[in-house]
Amino acid sequence: MMTEQLKPKLKLLLGACASVLLLLSCNQEPKDDTPWISLFDGKTLNGWTQLGGIANYAVRDNSIVGTTVHNTPNSFMTSEKKYGDFILELEYKVDSSMNSGIQIRSNSFPHYQDGRVHGYQIEIDPSDRAWSAGIYDEGRRGWLHPLTDNPKAQAAFKQNDWNHYRIEAIGDTIKTWINDVPAAYLIDDKTAEGFIGLQVHSIGENQQEGTEIIWRDIKILTDSLSKYSRKSPLTPVITKNSLGTSELEQGWEMLWDGKTTAGWRGARLDEFPEKGWEINDGVLTVLASGGGESEAGGDIVTKEKYGDFELKLDFRITEGANSGIKYYVDTDLNKGPGSSIGLEYQILDDARHPDAKLGNHEGSRTVASLYDLIKADENKHMNPIGEWNTAHIISKDNHVEHWLNGMKVLEYERKSDDFKKLVSESKYEKWPNFGESETGHLLLQDHGDRVSFKNIKIKPITK
Incomplete structure (x- = not known):
């Protein structure tokens, strides 16, 4: 039987133990139940x-x-x-x-x-x-x-x-x-x-x-x-549609702001086409028109002209689609039917569009080729329909390179004898000095098929 004298001491001891346990509990880190x-x-x-x-x-x-x-x-x-x-x-x-x-x-x-x-x-x-x-x-x-x-x-x-x-x-x-x-x-x-x-x-x-x-x-x-x-x-x-810190330091500029038509116009218009193109959620899309002139908005070009440059953009095609990126474009040429004249980085569904088997040399109209002139590397990598791909064009001192998804797929020398020979054997032979302009517009092509673009950026190269 506990004496009355011992009860206060026991209470003190129990209180001290409780304090110690509480202190230990407070100092414990909460248990991580994440199923790592x-x-x-x-x-x-x-x-x-x-x-x-x-x-x-x-x-x-x-x-x-x-x-x-x-x-x-x-x-x-x-x-x-x-x-x-x-x-x-x-x-x-x-x-x-x-x-x-x-x-x-x-x-x-x-x-x-x-x-x-x-x-x-x-x-x-x-x-x-x-x-x-x-x-x-x-x-x-x-x-x-x-x-x-x-x-x-x-x-x-x-x-x-x-x-x-x-x-x-x-x-x-x-x-x-x-x-x-x-x-x-x-x-x-x-x-x-x-x-x-x-x-x-x-x-x-x-x-x-x-x-x-x-x-x-x-x-x-x-x-x-x-x-x-x-x-x-x-x-x-x-x-999305903006530049990273390194890109800014390297001199890159956004060629499209992701929201408006600023800096662009129709190739045969003073302003941007009123139909045929849409801007939605930071994506610029040429709408499918089946090639019908009444539904098409037509090609669009930069208001500025460029000499030496690097161009990068992401593009996404639909099944069977055909489009292109043109550079050194002269919009005063070819006032008749068809697209404005310039060198073209081809955009195409190689597996489904008949153009893939055509061209001055077979395959010179496949994706990333220099359209109708030089075929892109057969080992190129194209992401599946509906996924984004990255086009990269470099033009400096008349040396031009086409890149697709981080791989260089062709290169050539503008104005060289070999280049002039290729032009003379192509559909462009009727245009004097084709592809030899010092400066020109950049163009996104409306070929009647739905194709989307984003992250369009340029680095002008100064001499």
Whole structure:
């Protein structure tokens, strides 16, 4: 039987125990019930493949260790599985002299710059610039979302210590956090799926070989993403019909603003056609008219003329469609029926349109060819009907290149004897000095079929 004298002491003891338990409970981190899937078993590189350069990768202390070597391009340890929508978390520690990154939705295709790894990169940047967790487009457009205007995220990086990344890629939206601080918020629809990659950046001869970057606790979530996705307080950077930081620095300009007809007119009109073309959700579309003159809006051209230039745009065709991008166009030529006269980057459904088997040389009217003059490389890669493709034209000092989806498919010399011979054997032989103008308009063709365009940008090249 407990004496009256012992009861107060017992109450004090129980109270002290309760306080200790409460303190321990408060200090405990909340349990993470997210059904993560580990991408790294802590012991081997099973499920991963190295691409690009020959930097050293090894497993040590339940971590992947990347080590720099001289005389090699960027190296990537890539997941063998591809991922579309996901939430990814990992930790890394990086040598303060290195640059690195986490590739997401990235790819390596034979047709793209001989297999070069390209795609979104979540930057690892221990330099004074401190853009860690910003978003770079490796092997393509360069910087999309630097941390120039996010000092909190810049300050969140921990030098010579472990840093934690959270990366959400859901639909066209990519969001990042560094050590739980919101870093980047990007809306971009360039690539929907690809591998995860751990980059060891190339180094110069004056940099120390053997520096390390270490990754651990790499885990991914691919189901129930709406349940686990976090809101970001940041204002999103939207790339559709706009320029990235690197593009602006390189001198690119938007040729179409994504909203209006500013800068464009009908090839035979003073203003933009009143019918036949539509602008909807940042996409410029020539409508199907079946070739009927009453329904067609006709070709459209830039109001400005251009000499040396680089042009990039995304195009999307419908089944059996025919269109084109013309350059060095003189709208004062050919006042009669047909399209305005200029050199043409052909846009075509090669599998279904009869033009694919026609031309001065068979195949010289296939997609990305110099229409009726030079056939594009047979190994070119064209995305399926309904998907976007990227056309790229470079014209400098009369040397011209056509690119399709990152692959150079033809090149030629304007005004050369070989070029003039091709013209003399083509449908253009009746036009004096065809394709030899110093400047001209750029043209998007109305050929009676539904074809869409976006992200139309130009870099004038000054001599």
